[in-house]
Amino acid sequence: MESVRAAVYLSVCLSVLTSLCQGQRSADNQLDDPTLGLTTKELAEALQGFLDEADSSVGLSVEKKASVIPRCDLGERCAMKHGPRIGRLCDCLRGTSCNTFFLRCY
Template identity: 40%
Template sequence: MESSGILIGLIIVGLFTVMCCGQVSQELSSDETQLSQQEAEKDLVEAMAVLLGRYQTHLPSTEKRGIAQCAMGSRCAVRLGPRIGKLCDCGRGSNCNSFLLKCI
């Protein structure tokens, strides 16, 4: 009787020890995975910066040749009889309204 009570007590203490150690290792592993993910992201950002630096000259320019950029609300075209001539090109997110002849 007495030996079975000691055996059950030892088993319970052993289970609590295993459970407590498992919780600590899970917390450490989640911290370690967050740190490794942050390091991996930093490495990827550095690699992309190097690639962009290398291929910056190969990227097409955003400016159109020969036509200046217009500000929002300024005149972008002129009527020349039945035709419309361009004065400048509207920036991103806007276009030249053919009725008002302004960047909208």
């Protein structure tokens, strides 16, 4: 019985301590405090400028590198013949495959 009472007292003390520490931490963290001489607004503007610059330089190269092949419906053309080679235009849906003779999904 005494061990249960001690555990309850200990849990109450720990909860009071954690709530006091949380209040201290929230008072320490101010949004407008200067960090390295910059305010939060200036840091946000610098980050936005960096992201805009990165978006303009990347362009469409990310979409090309993804190598995502679009899906074809049943009966739709899925490949194209280039001499002895066959190039894929799209990927057939589940349960169908690209027929190499007709070059369509069946």
